[in-house]
Amino acid sequence: MPSVLLVSTVVPVDLVCCSCFSVSAIAWQGSFKLELFIYVSRIAASTTIRRATEGRIATAATLINEPLTSHPEGEQLGEASQAYWAVTHARQPDQTPLTIPTNPTFTQLQRIDTYQREADNESLQRAVSLEFVNHQEAAQAHRRRNRLHEHRCFVQYHRRPPHDWSAMRSLWCS
Incomplete structure (x- = not known):
C-alpha cells in the first residue's frame, strides 16, 4: 500500500479569480482565505544499485556455480568472468533472476579467460617436454661428472663444504 502525502496550502482570495465566487462573496470585504488539501500517493523508491559486499x-x-556445472567444456567460464558475474549479480536487488551478462566487459573477460586457458595448456605441454629434456641432460651431466672424477680434474668433495677450509685445499688436483 503506497503511503499518502498530505499537502496543505493557504491561498489568499486576491490571487483567486473572482468570477468563480458568488456576488455576495465579492461584496464581502473581510479577510478570506482558501485552504486546499491535496492527497498525493508517494512513488515507490526506485531500487538503486546495492554495494557488492564480500557476503x-x-x-x-x-x-552462479550451480548452473555452470551443467555447461559443456567449451562454454566454461574462467575465473575473471565468474568473478565479474558474481560482483554484478551481487549489486542487483534481491530475487533478481540469474542471467548471463551480455555487456562488452563480460565479453572481453571471456576472451581473456580463453587466452589464459590456451596459455596454460601451452605451458603444460612445454613443461612436460622440458622435464624429459632436463632428465636426459641431468643423466649426461652425471656421466660427465663421473668421468671427470676418474681423471681427477674435478674437485672431489661433498656438496656441503667442510668446516676446516685447509682440508679443502688438499683436495684440489695438482
Missing part, C-alpha cells in the same frame, strides 16, 4: 559476492558466486 553478497560469495552468495552470488554459489548461485
Whole structure:
C-alpha cells in the first residue's frame, strides 16, 4: 500500500479569480482565505544499485556455480568472468533472476579467460617436454661428472663444504 502525502496550502482570495465566487462573496470585504488539501500517493523508491559486499559476492558466486556445472567444456567460464558475474549479480536487488551478462566487459573477460586457458595448456605441454629434456641432460651431466672424477680434474668433495677450509685445499688436483 503506497503511503499518502498530505499537502496543505493557504491561498489568499486576491490571487483567486473572482468570477468563480458568488456576488455576495465579492461584496464581502473581510479577510478570506482558501485552504486546499491535496492527497498525493508517494512513488515507490526506485531500487538503486546495492554495494557488492564480500557476503553478497560469495552468495552470488554459489548461485552462479550451480548452473555452470551443467555447461559443456567449451562454454566454461574462467575465473575473471565468474568473478565479474558474481560482483554484478551481487549489486542487483534481491530475487533478481540469474542471467548471463551480455555487456562488452563480460565479453572481453571471456576472451581473456580463453587466452589464459590456451596459455596454460601451452605451458603444460612445454613443461612436460622440458622435464624429459632436463632428465636426459641431468643423466649426461652425471656421466660427465663421473668421468671427470676418474681423471681427477674435478674437485672431489661433498656438496656441503667442510668446516676446516685447509682440508679443502688438499683436495684440489695438482
